[in-house]
Structure formats: structure tokens, C-alpha cells
Amino acid sequence: MSRQRWRTVKEIRIADVAQLAGVSTATVSRVLANPDQVRPKTHALVMEAVRRSGYTPNSTARNLRTRRTMTVLVVAPRLTNPVFAQVLRGVDDELTQNGYGIIVGNLDNRTEREARYVDLALSRQVDGVLLMNGRIPESGKRSMGESGLPMVAMCSAIPGGRVPNVTVQDRAASRKAVEYLAQLGHRKFGYISGVPGTFIEMERFTGFLEGIAAAGFGQEDFVRWEGPFMFSTGVSAAQSFLRLRERPTGIFAACDESAIGFIKTVTTAGVRVPDDVSVIGFDGIEFADYIEPTLTTFQQPLHEIGRAGARTLLRMIQGKMDPAEWDIQLPLRLLERGTTGPAPRPGG
Amino acid sequence: MSRQRWRTVKEIRIADVAQLAGVSTATVSRVLANPDQVRPKTHALVMEAVRRSGYTPNSTARNLRTRRTMTVLVVAPRLTNPVFAQVLRGVDDELTQNGYGIIVGNLDNRTEREARYVDLALSRQVDGVLLMNGRIPESGKRSMGESGLPMVAMCSAIPGGRVPNVTVQDRAASRKAVEYLAQLGHRKFGYISGVPGTFIEMERFTGFLEGIAAAGFGQEDFVRWEGPFMFSTGVSAAQSFLRLRERPTGIFAACDESAIGFIKTVTTAGVRVPDDVSVIGFDGIEFADYIEPTLTTFQQPLHEIGRAGARTLLRMIQGKMDPAEWDIQLPLRLLERGTTGPAPRPGG
DNA sequence: TCGATTTTTGTAATCGATTACATCTTTTTG
DNA sequence: CAAAAAGATGTAATCGATTACAAAAATCGA
Structure with missing residues (x-):
């Protein structure tokens, strides 16, 4: 054998x-x-x-002659994050329908893994690149930016007008999150971030700050915890939260995984959600429907983001990009559910 | 522009x-x-x-001449299921390290979507195929089986010796699940299946039956609910469960998503886990750590399954397959956690 | 140093499709 | 019905690498 x-x-x-x-x-x-x-x-x-x-x-021969490969690289920060898996589904639907194949690049949250996909994409002559990692990947050798390859950013925008962005109204939603918590009577807040320095994080944090200001609060009225979009970020935020003398009662997490990690950790420590602390997430992943109580969160049209990103990329590849559609912002929906409630009576 | x-x-x-x-x-x-x-x-x-x-x-030119593409197709039943996302991570680690690219095929649980990936893979001259869908994909035109392409099945085995299988000890674990529940005093059981007819489902159900028999029970002592590996399967199982006059107290779900969907639904209906009903899952996805109480489940070495599958495929591609490693079965670990407990007193 | 041997390099065929251009057929038109 | 136009088909170049084979250069041994 x-x-x-x-x-x-x-x-x-x-x-x-x-x-x-x-x-x-x-x-x-x-x-x-x-x-x-x-x-x-x-x-x-x-x-x-x-x-x-x-x-x-034999597409290998065809590719050589036509100088097209009908293949697109999709770079995801972490494939096990259901947000990106869901967007990828939308991308897949749109692209395979049009005869394109998808090469996936999974960074597993490590920026240094970008390099291998840059080389892969350039040597394989992919026709375009979809980026969910919020930056144009680089390798020591060659930059993907200089390649002239059609690229589209999804989820996490790449500012500077170099590529079209398909995003949601991150800032407006984050602002609304705080306002929603303030309306429920919360006076001290917590913010669980994404990766500091990324555009998406800046947007969400800016929105959060706007909400804080709009509700009449200031710098001293909130705590901020940092980390990537993962369960573990919520867990460490919760550990820090539990050590505080004066705990916030209204928490906004910039992603559902963090929110869920936070809730699980504080619940285990005996803190009740939403009685003692309200938590609002961001993403609307399927899992958010299955924790108890159900997570209050902003639902992103993840599948549609993928489709829209793919469609935009296809237009770029075909050379008929409509400038009016350079940036696409899709709406979000606040799902008011079980993890948010009235602020506890002070000293109650 | x-x-x-x-x-x-x-x-x-x-x-x-x-x-x-x-x-x-x-x-x-x-x-x-x-x-x-x-x-x-x-x-x-x-x-x-x-x-x-x-x-x-230019790998396009190289591919034509060398008749290799350094590309592998990975077929997943549903990418948003963290089980497959996690296995894919392992595959990606192993393959990109060896210079291979991955084309993903996402079936979204619809068998008819196989066809497009068969054509894609054959025309693109991929060097090999990794299958997580438990069958050799077919298209009207050509069968992937007749192509002579190296293939490896992961997670859900493909019986018949046509391809090497990388699996876990499904049957033994399922049997152990029932025995574990029986030991806790449960006398009436529930089984939430996978897709009927698939080999993985047969294995897990057979193991379940073995456990039932070993514990001294029979056909009349359990209920079976069917559906694919998804949250919604657990939800509909729970709905059926809630309508029963005499409810089982020991539930074994053939996947974590079903288990979690079940738990959420019965909890919302006022049934307490594990006080009223014990639930044991299968997979050990990350989510299982974050529901309350934490899910009792069998942890699969998902990442390692992916790596092992990829390594096996690479050996086949290189023509140096070791027959001794034709089938690989990796061990499972029972995580005894919060969703299982002693059976409630009858009539308590 | 010279011929034999080994190592290095170059020339040109090759992979399997697409497509510019030429040629041959068919259709149209006056 | 003949000439012109349009349409269908064939011939051969092309894409950019790899590699068999030939040729050239370097090394070796006597």
C-alpha cells in the first residue's frame, strides 16, 4: 500500500x-x-x-493564460470566533455562486501570521483579497498594499480610503449602548474593549465616550478593560471587576464573547446578572441566544456583511466599481433581552 | 474611479x-x-x-508544469459549528507550515452543495481533500471517489476502507456517557442524535445503546430525538421533552450545541439543570465552558484531529502512506462538570 | 599538462488551456 | 448570381514556470 x-x-x-x-x-x-x-x-x-x-x-492552464485564478483570499483574525465564521459564510455564498474559490487565512489573533498569507496570495495570483483583520497585511518581502490587488475590508474598517470598507454603525451603536444603560439608571460603567489601536476599537470606544458624555458623565465614571475579541478578555475583565471596591453596574462589552466570558465569571462568583450588574454585548452571535439569561446585544447582519464585501470585491475585480458604494455601513439592531435591567439601588 | x-x-x-x-x-x-x-x-x-x-x-505557471497546486480542499458540514472551525485551525496550522493553501468548502448542512466543490476541486487540480462531512462528495458529472485524489476523513468516518479516517472513540464515549448517568441514579434516558444515517451518528447511537444495555435497561427506557449537530436540534428535542408525561432525567446529546440548545430551552420553561434533568454533551467546544452551569461533556482533541488529518493527507500526497496509520483514533476526556447530578427522587 | 570525470549552466520542449489572426463557409445584398 | 459581408473554424503563438538533454566549465588523477 x-x-x-x-x-x-x-x-x-x-x-x-x-x-x-x-x-x-x-x-x-x-x-x-x-x-x-x-x-x-x-x-x-x-x-x-x-x-x-x-x-x-484544467484551470491551472487556464489561469496561466488568462491571468485570472478565480480565487480570493479571505483573511480572518480568528476563525473560531463565530462572528468571522458567519461573515465567511456570506462570503462563501456570494463567491462560489460566481465561480470563485476561497483560500482562507486564519491569523489566530497573531499579526505575525499575516506574512505567510501575503506571500501565498501574491504567488498564487489570487484575484482579490477580503480583509477582516482591520489592516493591510504585510510581509518582510512585499506589501500587499503595493501589489495593486483589489481588496475590501469587512467588519473592522481600514481607514485612509485605500480600500472600500463594509462595516456597521459601530460608533452610533456603542453610544446607544451607554445611553440605554444610563436610561436604566446606571451611574457607573464598564467598557470591555477590543484590540487597542485597531480602528474598530477606536470607533466603538469613541461611541462609548460619546454616550458617556451625552448622558452627563465623565472620565471618572467608567472603568475600561482591554483585550482582543475573545471569551478570555471578558474573563479577565470580570476578575478585575470583582476586585473593585466600587463596582460599575452597567457594562458594555465590544463583543459578545467578552460579554459572555464576563457574565460567566461574575455569576460563578455570586454576582447576579442583571440584578447586580447589567451587561450589553456587541455582535449578536448565535450563542448569545443560549446563555441564561439571554444576552442583550447589538445584532450585526453578519451574513449580509460577508455578501456585501464579496459583491464589492467582485465589482472591483471586474473594474466596474461604483464610487458611491466605496464604503458601506449596514444597520444594527439592539436586542433588548435578559442581561440588562434597572440599576440596583445604591447600597441595596 | x-x-x-x-x-x-x-x-x-x-x-x-x-x-x-x-x-x-x-x-x-x-x-x-x-x-x-x-x-x-x-x-x-x-x-x-x-x-x-x-x-x-508565479505559482500558476509552476502548477501547470509540475502538475501540483500545493492546495487542499477542506469540506466542512457547517463552518459556524465551532467543532469544525476548531479542526480547521489544526488543519491550517499543519498545511500552511508545509506551504499548502486551503480552499474551504462549507456545506451549511446541505448535501446538495457538495457538487460545486467536487467540480471546483477537480478543475482546480487540488492535491488532496480533507472531508469532515462523513461521505465522499458527488456531483452529477464526476465523482470525487473516482478521481483517485488523496482523501482523508476527519471527525465523521467514511467506512469501507476507501479513505483513512481520523476520529475519536465515539462509541466507547457514548457508552460511558450512559453508564455515567446510570451511576448517578438515572433510570430514564434521552438521546439527542446527529444526522441519521451518518456513520458518526451510528457510532454514537450504538455506543448509547451499548450503555443502555450494560446498565440493565432496554428499548423502553429511553427517548430519541433526531436532527443535525445544531443548537436548534437541542431546542426541538427540549420542546418534545417538555410535552412528555414521564420525562427522562438523564440526557445524552451527541453534540454540545444540541446539549446547550436543550438546556436553554428547558431552563426557560422552568426545568432545573441538573436538579431536574442531567445533560451530558459531546465535543468540548469552548462555549460549553461559559454556560451556567458548565456543561458536562466529552472533550475532543479538535485541534489535534485537524493536525493529524492534515499530516495523513500530506503523507498520502507524497505517496508514503504508512498502512499502520490508515485509521487514527484519538482519545476523549470526560469533563465532569455542572450539568449532571444525582437523579431526582421519583415523585420528588 | 592532458584527458576523463564530475559539476554547473544553457537551450528548448513542455504543461493545457486561450485567443489573435488567417482561412474557409455561409449568408446577405444589389 | 456574383461580390461583399458576416460568421465559423483552424493554426499557431502565448502565458511563466520546470526540467530533459546538451554543452560548457571545473575538478581530478596520472
Whole structure:
């Protein structure tokens, strides 16, 4: 069994089909790519030969000649985060429908892993790149920015107008989150961030600050905990929270995973949600529906973000980008559910 | 801005590098692929030219000539299921380290979506296929089985010896699950299945039945609910559960998502876990750590499954498959946690 | 130093499609 | 019905690498 040859089935080439149909390879190629350039009779003849032989064009050869690969690289910060998995689904739907294949690049939250995908994408001549990591990937050798490749950012915008961005109204929603908590009577707040320095984090934090100001509060009225979009960030935020003498009662987490990690940790420590502390998340991942109580959060149209990003990229690839659609911002929906409630009576 | 040409950067070809270094293209190629076949002095010369020009080989051309694409197709039943996302991480780690790219195929639980990936994979000349969907994909045109392409199944085995399988001890664990519940005093059981007919489901159900028998029970002592590995399967199982006059007290779900969906639904209806009903899951996804109480479940080495599957596939591709490693079964670990407890007193 | 041997390099064929251009057929038009 | 126009098909160049084979250069031994 070892040292066995696997690719045993003989490949059928376009020349074989041509011979079978009694035409030239050019005609076969035309039948498959431009059916209207060929006589119906010939068309039928060739199609029959294709069917009989079970011919599938070798895209490797086609790619070389046409200088297109019908392949797109999708870079995700972390595939096990359901946000990105969900966006990827939308991307996949749109792209496979149009005959494109997807190469996934999973960074696992480590920026240094970008490099391998830059080289991969450039050497494989992908037709375009979808970025969910909030920056244009770099490798020591070559920058993806200089390559002239069509790129679109999703979820986390890349500011500077270099690429179209498909995002949600991060700032407005974050602001609304604080206002919502303030309306419920909360007077001291907590903010669980994303990765400091990323644009998406700046947007959400700015919105949070706006909300704080709009509700008449200031710098001294909130605590901020930092970390990437992961459960563990919520866990460490909660550990810090539990050590505080004067604990915030209204928490806004910039992602659902953090919110859930926070809730689990404080609940285990005997703090009740929402009686003692209210938590509001961001994302609307499916799992948020299954914790008890159900998470109050902003629902992103994740699947639609993926589709919109893919569609935008396809337009860029086809060279017919509509400038009016350079940036797309999709709406969010606040799901008012179980983890938020009236602020506890002070000293209650 | 519209109708703009994107690929503006001139591509550097091997001929350019050759000219720059004053050697032939053959030499450049050799420097990059077989450095020991070339004089150190020439090597340095060429490397300098490569560096100066920023040359990256065009893999499209290379693929055509070498008849390898260094690309693997990974078929997942549903990417938003963290089980598969996690396995994919392991696959990605192993493959990108070896210079392979990954094309993902997401079935979203719909078998008919297989077809597009069969065609995609065959026309793109992928070097191998990793299957997590428990069957060899088919399209009307051509079967992936007849292609002679190296394939490896992960998670859900494909019986019949056609492909190597990388799995866990599904049957033994399922059996142990029932025995564990029986030990806790449970006398009436529930089983939440996977997709009926799949091998993985048969394994887990067989194990469940073995456990039932081993504990001295029979057909009349359990209820079975069917559905794919999703939250919603657990939800509908719970709805059915709630309608029963005589409810089981020991539930085994063949996947964590179902378990979590079940728990959430019965909890909302006022049934207490684990006081009224014990639930034990299967998978050990990260979410399971964050529900309250923490889910009792079998932890799969998901990342390792991915790595092992990828390594096996690489060996097949290289034609040095060790028959002893045809099937790999990795161990599971029972995490005894919060959702299981002693059976409630009858009529309590 | 000279011929034999080994190592290094170059030339040109090759992978399998697409497509510009040429040629041959068919259709249209006056 | 002939000439012109339009349409269908074929021939061969092309994409950019790898690699078999040939040729050249370097090394070795006597």
C-alpha cells in the first residue's frame, strides 16, 4: 500500500475532446466559454464529446493564460470566533455562486501570521483579497498594499480610503449602548474593549465616550478593560471587576464573547446578572441566544456583511466599481433581552 | 474611479531575474528549488537579483508544469459549528507550515452543495481533500471517489476502507456517557442524535445503546430525538421533552450545541439543570465552558484531529502512506462538570 | 599538462488551456 | 448570381514556470 501512486485516473485534455468531436481545440474552448460564437450543430457535437469523456477544463492552464485564478483570499483574525465564521459564510455564498474559490487565512489573533498569507496570495495570483483583520497585511518581502490587488475590508474598517470598507454603525451603536444603560439608571460603567489601536476599537470606544458624555458623565465614571475579541478578555475583565471596591453596574462589552466570558465569571462568583450588574454585548452571535439569561446585544447582519464585501470585491475585480458604494455601513439592531435591567439601588 | 485597472504593478517574471543576474531562467529556477545544484557564487548572484527585483514565482505557471497546486480542499458540514472551525485551525496550522493553501468548502448542512466543490476541486487540480462531512462528495458529472485524489476523513468516518479516517472513540464515549448517568441514579434516558444515517451518528447511537444495555435497561427506557449537530436540534428535542408525561432525567446529546440548545430551552420553561434533568454533551467546544452551569461533556482533541488529518493527507500526497496509520483514533476526556447530578427522587 | 570525470549552466520542449489572426463557409445584398 | 459581408473554424503563438538533454566549465588523477 505504501509508495502507491494516487493520481491514477488519466486526465482528459481539451485535445482529447477536440479529437473525439472532430474539431480543433479552439472550437472546444469556444463552445465552453463563448457558446454563441459557434454553430449550434458544432456546439451539440462538442458538448456530446465533453459529456462522453467527462472532461473538466484544467484551470491551472487556464489561469496561466488568462491571468485570472478565480480565487480570493479571505483573511480572518480568528476563525473560531463565530462572528468571522458567519461573515465567511456570506462570503462563501456570494463567491462560489460566481465561480470563485476561497483560500482562507486564519491569523489566530497573531499579526505575525499575516506574512505567510501575503506571500501565498501574491504567488498564487489570487484575484482579490477580503480583509477582516482591520489592516493591510504585510510581509518582510512585499506589501500587499503595493501589489495593486483589489481588496475590501469587512467588519473592522481600514481607514485612509485605500480600500472600500463594509462595516456597521459601530460608533452610533456603542453610544446607544451607554445611553440605554444610563436610561436604566446606571451611574457607573464598564467598557470591555477590543484590540487597542485597531480602528474598530477606536470607533466603538469613541461611541462609548460619546454616550458617556451625552448622558452627563465623565472620565471618572467608567472603568475600561482591554483585550482582543475573545471569551478570555471578558474573563479577565470580570476578575478585575470583582476586585473593585466600587463596582460599575452597567457594562458594555465590544463583543459578545467578552460579554459572555464576563457574565460567566461574575455569576460563578455570586454576582447576579442583571440584578447586580447589567451587561450589553456587541455582535449578536448565535450563542448569545443560549446563555441564561439571554444576552442583550447589538445584532450585526453578519451574513449580509460577508455578501456585501464579496459583491464589492467582485465589482472591483471586474473594474466596474461604483464610487458611491466605496464604503458601506449596514444597520444594527439592539436586542433588548435578559442581561440588562434597572440599576440596583445604591447600597441595596 | 470606475473602469479602473487594478493590477497596475508590473509582474516580474523569472526571465527578468535571469537577465538581471546574467544567467538563464533554468539557473534561477534551480537556485530557488534546488540550491545545492548550483555554484555558491551563482547562487548569491541570483539571490541578489531576486531580492532586488522582489520576484515571487508565479505559482500558476509552476502548477501547470509540475502538475501540483500545493492546495487542499477542506469540506466542512457547517463552518459556524465551532467543532469544525476548531479542526480547521489544526488543519491550517499543519498545511500552511508545509506551504499548502486551503480552499474551504462549507456545506451549511446541505448535501446538495457538495457538487460545486467536487467540480471546483477537480478543475482546480487540488492535491488532496480533507472531508469532515462523513461521505465522499458527488456531483452529477464526476465523482470525487473516482478521481483517485488523496482523501482523508476527519471527525465523521467514511467506512469501507476507501479513505483513512481520523476520529475519536465515539462509541466507547457514548457508552460511558450512559453508564455515567446510570451511576448517578438515572433510570430514564434521552438521546439527542446527529444526522441519521451518518456513520458518526451510528457510532454514537450504538455506543448509547451499548450503555443502555450494560446498565440493565432496554428499548423502553429511553427517548430519541433526531436532527443535525445544531443548537436548534437541542431546542426541538427540549420542546418534545417538555410535552412528555414521564420525562427522562438523564440526557445524552451527541453534540454540545444540541446539549446547550436543550438546556436553554428547558431552563426557560422552568426545568432545573441538573436538579431536574442531567445533560451530558459531546465535543468540548469552548462555549460549553461559559454556560451556567458548565456543561458536562466529552472533550475532543479538535485541534489535534485537524493536525493529524492534515499530516495523513500530506503523507498520502507524497505517496508514503504508512498502512499502520490508515485509521487514527484519538482519545476523549470526560469533563465532569455542572450539568449532571444525582437523579431526582421519583415523585420528588 | 592532458584527458576523463564530475559539476554547473544553457537551450528548448513542455504543461493545457486561450485567443489573435488567417482561412474557409455561409449568408446577405444589389 | 456574383461580390461583399458576416460568421465559423483552424493554426499557431502565448502565458511563466520546470526540467530533459546538451554543452560548457571545473575538478581530478596520472
